[in-house]
Amino acid sequence: MDALKWSSNKITSFNFNLSLLACLLITLFAIFSFSPAIAAEDKLGNSNNTVTQQLGVKSPATDLWRAVRQREFKGSAGLSSSSQVKSMGSTEFINIKGQEWRNFRMGQLVPYAAYLLGGVLLVLALFRLIRGKIKIKAGRSGKKILRFSPFQRFVHWSTAILFVILGVTGLLLTFGKSGLIPIIGGKAFGAMAGVGKVIHDYLGPVFGIMLLIMLFTFIKGNFGNWTDVKWFFKGGGMFGGHASAGRYNGGEKAWFWVAILAGAVVVVSGIVLDFPYFNQTRDDLQLSHLVHAIGSVGILAASFGHIFMGTVAMEGAYESMRTGYCDENWAKEHHDLWYDDLQAQGVVGAGASMSGSAVAGVGAVAAGAMLREPSSNASGSTDGSAHVSGGSSDIDKQGLMDTGVSSSKKTPVKTADKKSASSSSSQSKKTGSSSTSGESDNLKKIEGIGPKIEEILKGAGLSTFSQLSHSNPDDIKVILNDAGPRYKMHNPKTWPQQAELADKGAWDELSDLQDRLLGGRE
């Protein structure tokens, strides 16, 4: 009744007033005198809305609109609906999930992503301020251990660069409206976000491919074990004393798996958004966006921790991914079990190690060493570990000077790395590795021979340059073939010739010869 009074205030037409009056009367009439009629209406299955009951009649549109509101017209689930217009969701009256999605995006994603990412940054900044940079306690040894092969570094940095670009262009959409539009204005931001969107949409799938390659490249050494559990209980060494770690520590492994698994979620949901060829409905897209956004924010928060540890938080970490080599003392302190393994394999340590004299061939040394030691790469597959003397980049040089290590035996900068090799080889001759024949040379001086092959040759009784120089390449080939299929590829043709020069101490000539060789072959 109230509703009718209200409408009568609004409606002024004479005719209408008349009909309204009649309507009021009839309503009263209907209620008090014709209750059977109302009962009959109810039996027809009409709704029990009170206003309707009072009126005895209702707008036929009421049922329709109520059904629309309650989403009864939706595909196979409810009553069917159709439209001449054929496009995504064109037969739907009301997009049910729209409001939920809006609430998620505006009420949850934007604020919670800000809290989470901001909170992580804050915690990391506090950690850095309170704890300070994690130094190499024993200082730098100046001795370098190969930690990542060039391929591993390539995979890591391509993935990392793509990730950073995707993160920036993605967060631009999330925070641009609240963060940037007030500063640079809507037009400028629109132009920026437009470019960002295209970049994001194109690089996303590339990131997916790189992530897959990263999975295979780094999975070795990233399986969890008890050491990692203990590592976490000790907070990575923050409390409860030194936390042991293998090639990767618990935190690194956790990051690896977060990056791979959350990354996969982000990639899959991103592809659903990116390629509308799977008959995606609007509901699918809303869901994908939700998954994509949550996954992205999660992986971004975790990546802050990784990037923090890999750069400003820890001395000696960045260079290992930058140059491929880490300092021996860094390895001892942060990856002690890995270091022990390398020592057991004879890759590092007293016997195999060369003195850290050569600040000399800065830069070139690292690259050179890598080329001259194919065996180490081949044998260690992607997980190659070998060592080389000397600084390998400007950063290392800086580090060496900072800690004042190994200034005693500086060779002039221009000397080729073969020179420094000569001095260290004679040294290692004296120190001697635990070879059976008593006397033994560092056979790795010969291009084509790495630590593994050296071991094999020494096992076969070829321990010195002189012994090697007198042997037949074909015989060496037989030794290599016996050692296993992976050594078949090595061609020892030039080794006796090189060994002869090494035996004579003709290092310059050897160096010249080696310059003409590629991987010990002609």
Add this chain to the structure above:
Amino acid sequence: MANVKFYCDSERCIECNGCVTACKNENDVPWGVNRRRVVTVKDGEPGERSLSVACMHCSDAPCAAVCPVDCFYTTDNGIVLHDKETCIGCGYCSYACPFGAPQFPESGAFSSKGKMDKCTFCAGGPEETGSAEEYQKYGANRIAEGKLPLCAEMCATKALLAGDANVVSDIYRQRVINRSMSTLASNVGIQKNFLGSSPDLTGKATK
């Protein structure tokens, strides 16, 4: 200023799709996009109804709320418009809109959607009123010419109403009451015929 609204009367809509065609023609709507559509329920069954659906020009518009580049604006008339220059085609407005109004001219790889297109209540866009750019991007600006949206003007049964929300609701309210009246009147007839009583419509409770 008036606050404009659309309303579609399901008792009158005959699914002729005239509004869809009128809109498409008047606004030179991009290929593949229909700013308006007619949805039919219970097609061919008792209780079949049709409604013409387009942008409802929401007062608290979800599309505007979620747009990451904030390219929507509401005119003094309550018409929700957007700027195609700024739009990046992310599609978020189409996820949020209850009525499926925002649509995209493209649907290709790498999420290429083109600039979002939706009903403008025939009010053009941010470009200079009546300019060629405005027409090319948004279609006609009939509001500036003092006319109502063509879809409603074209509607043969006057099912689709457009204009000042108060006027639209008054018209509709009148229709509802008139329909109630006729239903009641037929009820009265039924009472007379089957129950033998003769209701009195003079206004007196008893005779």
